[in-house]
Amino acid sequence: MIKFTNVTKIFKSDILSQPFTALDHVSFNVPEGSMVGFLGANGAGKTTSLKIIMDFIRPTEGEVLFSNSLGKNKLEIFKNIGFLPERPYFYPTLSGLDFLKFMGKLSGLSLNQINDEVKKWAPIFKIEFALNRELKTYSKGMLQRIGFLATIMHHPKIIILDEPLSGLDPIGRKELKDVIIQVHKEGKTVFFSSHIIPDVEEICDRVIFLKEGKLVYDGSVNSLMQSGKTQDFYISAHVPPDFVPHIKPKESIKFPDDLQKFLVSPELKNEFLSELITNQFNVVSVEMQKPSLEEIFYKTRGQA
Amino acid sequence: MTFQKIQIIAFYTFKELLKSKILINVFFVGLLLMVMTYVATEFTYGVPERVALDFGLGMLSLSSIAISLFLGVNLLSKEIDSRTVYMVIARPVPRYAFILGKIIGLVGIQFVNVFLLSLMTLVVTYVLGGNISSLILWAIGFTFLESILLLLVVVLMSLLANNILSSLISVVILLLGHAVKETQGVGFVQNNPFVKTILEIYHFILPGFYKLNLKDFVLYKTALPLEYLFSSLVYGLSYSAFLLLVIIFIFNRKNID
Ligand SMILES: Nc1ncnc2c1ncn2[C@@H]1O[C@H](COP(=O)(O)OP(=O)(O)O)[C@@H](O)[C@H]1O
Ligand SMILES: [Mg+2]
Numbered sequence: 001m002i003k004f005t006n007v008t009k010i011f012k013s014d015i016l017s018q019p020f021t022a023l024d025h026v027s028f029n030v031p032e033g034s035m036v037g038f039l040g041a042n043g044a045g046k047t048t049s050l051k052i053i054m055d056f057i058r059p060t061e062g063e064v065l066f067s068n069s070l071g072k073n074k075l076e077i078f079k080n081i082g083f084l085p086e087r088p089y090f091y092p093t094l095s096g097l098d099f100l101k102f103m104g105k106l107s108g109l110s111l112n113q114i115n116d117e118v119k120k121w122a123p124i125f126k127i128e129f130a131l132n133r134e135l136k137t138y139s140k141g142m143l144q145r146i147g148f149l150a151t152i153m154h155h156p157k158i159i160i161l162d163e164p165l166s167g168l169d170p171i172g173r174k175e176l177k178d179v180i181i182q183v184h185k186e187g188k189t190v191f192f193s194s195h196i197i198p199d200v201e202e203i204c205d206r207v208i209f210l211k212e213g214k215l216v217y218d219g220s221v222n223s224l225m226q227s228g229k230t231q232d233f234y235i236s237a238h239v240p241p242d243f244v245p246h247i248k249p250k251e252s253i254k255f256p257d258d259l260q261k262f263l264v265s266p267e268l269k270n271e272f273l274s275e276l277i278t279n280q281f282n283v284v285s286v287e288m289q290k291p292s293l294e295e296i297f298y299k300t301r302g303q304a
Numbered sequence: 305m306t307f308q309k310i311q312i313i314a315f316y317t318f319k320e321l322l323k324s325k326i327l328i329n330v331f332f333v334g335l336l337l338m339v340m341t342y343v344a345t346e347f348t349y350g351v352p353e354r355v356a357l358d359f360g361l362g363m364l365s366l367s368s369i370a371i372s373l374f375l376g377v378n379l380l381s382k383e384i385d386s387r388t389v390y391m392v393i394a395r396p397v398p399r400y401a402f403i404l405g406k407i408i409g410l411v412g413i414q415f416v417n418v419f420l421l422s423l424m425t426l427v428v429t430y431v432l433g434g435n436i437s438s439l440i441l442w443a444i445g446f447t448f449l450e451s452i453l454l455l456l457v458v459v460l461m462s463l464l465a466n467n468i469l470s471s472l473i474s475v476v477i478l479l480l481g482h483a484v485k486e487t488q489g490v491g492f493v494q495n496n497p498f499v500k501t502i503l504e505i506y507h508f509i510l511p512g513f514y515k516l517n518l519k520d521f522v523l524y525k526t527a528l529p530l531e532y533l534f535s536s537l538v539y540g541l542s543y544s545a546f547l548l549l550v551i552i553f554i555f556n557r558k559n560i561d
Contacts, residue, residue, distance in 0.1 A: 056561060076396070078395060085390040086388055093323040106309060106312060272305075
């Protein structure tokens with residue numbers, strides 16, 4: 001749906017300052033119908049990439065391609081995009097309702113359509129009571145929610161969110177995540193950036209991973225987990241305290257009641273198990289070692 | 305389509321600026337006008353209506369210059385700094401529509417200011433027995449046009465420099481634009497071909513604000529040749545259109561971050 005092709009962005013604020021490469025030949029793809037997490041530490045270049053997609057800034061090199069299903073020209077395409085900027089700032093003296101009307105009209109909605117959308121979503125976002133208040137009186141969470149409402153009210157085909165969950169309390173995060181999931185289920189492509197991995201791991205099927213302006217991963221969450229997986233197994237069993245296995249495990253941890261947990265490589269797993277079984281020890285569990293995306297993330301960060 | 309978007313942006317810009325209470329100056333200027341007029345009727349012999357007219361038009365001019373300067377310098381830069389601009393240009397809105405909408409919204413505020421202040425001035429002048437000549441109406445219209453021209457200068461500068469610098473440069477351009485006529489008549493300039501050429505070049509490039517200043521004529525004349533008025537009008541309008549094109553050209557190419 002969006003194809004980010006070989007994009008380089010070099011910032012040069014003034015003649016005296018050193019040029020800074022924020023994006024270095026980055027290419028990735030946001031497939032139609034997917035929920036893509038855009039991961040990277042602070043300063044990795046996520047916001048810069050999104051600004052280039054939205055044509056706020058121009059790339060030094062490379063281009064962004066939009067699929068025909070979004071539209072043929074910029075205005076058509078932007079009608080089908082819902083974008084929520086990072087730490088959005090709103091016109092402080094407009095009321096919540098005025099803001100939604102403003103945004104809705106710009107996206108080509110009629111006043112009736114806007115009112116319908118507001119009626120549908122305002123209770124879900126719990127901002128009904130505040131719609132006639134000026135935005136400067138809104139809390140951070142309320143702003144994020146009304147911003148999200150404005151992002152989806154015109155039924156875009158893809159929504160692009162820059163750190164939508166940051167700065168929200170746990171309940172707020174959960175609520176917003178649920179709506180993002182709901183919107184995705186309704187068929188929208190979702191592309192959102194985050195530096196918080198569990199959020200992405202939890203709700204995304206794909207992940208694009210930036211590190212210091214370079215692409216380090218673009219693929220499904222599952223295969224990233226695979227790639228980070230050592231394939232080792234944890235085998236837990238009740239064994240006598242003096243038991244010394246024939247095959248030396250990579251690691252063994254003792255628990256109360258003679259329970260021990262052994263870490264063995266996949267090639268040796270069966271052999272190790274048969275030794276336990278031959279000795280008639282009670283095998284409690286065999287599980288694959290499964291690192292969280294977080295572990296993989298920091299491992300990848302640690303490299304190079 | 306795009307025309308509608310311009311209207312929408314202009315409407316909400318107007319609404320937001322209205323809430324900034326900038327028009328409260330109308331109230332104070334009005335009050336001052338009353339006081340001045342009262343003092344004038346009590347203490348000047350024969351011409352209180354002239355004092356009222358002179359003062360009213362002066363205040364009108366000053367306040368519209370102030371609005372152009374203070375609101376103009378923030379019109380785009382505040383949107384960019386606070387990133388509200390992203391909300392708008394992430395929608396199906398061409399950048400030029402954003403610019404036009406913002407400027408028209410501010411011109412709307414300017415119009416309300418000019419309308420209210422000149423209405424007060426005219427009423428007071430009339431009540432005091434003054435004559436409302438068509439030249440006075442031209443002067444008011446030109447003050448409005450001058451404020452638009454200045455606004456465009458300020459907006460253009462704000463795209464090129466920081467707020468303080470761009471206000472400063474705009475004030476200088478405004479002052480020079482008023483002074484350039486008189487300087488050309490000065491003997492020193494007349495006798496100095498080099499300075500004369502420089503001034504002519506300046507005159508050719510930078511806005512000649514003096515062309516839109518009729519206040520000096522208003523008190524002593526009741527009419528000016530229509531030719532003069534029309535050529536000034538065309539000058540003001542075409543210069544504004546030119547500035548607008550430059551602003552749009554620059555904003556279209558600007559990295560907004
Ligand atoms: N206008 C700019 N001028 C210079 N450097 C910039 C500019 N914008 C962003 N950067 C730099 O580019 C890098 C990437 O920034 P950003 O895209 O905001 O990261 P992220 O959103 O992943 O946290 C940062 O090091 C930032 O300082
Ligand atoms: Mg960012």
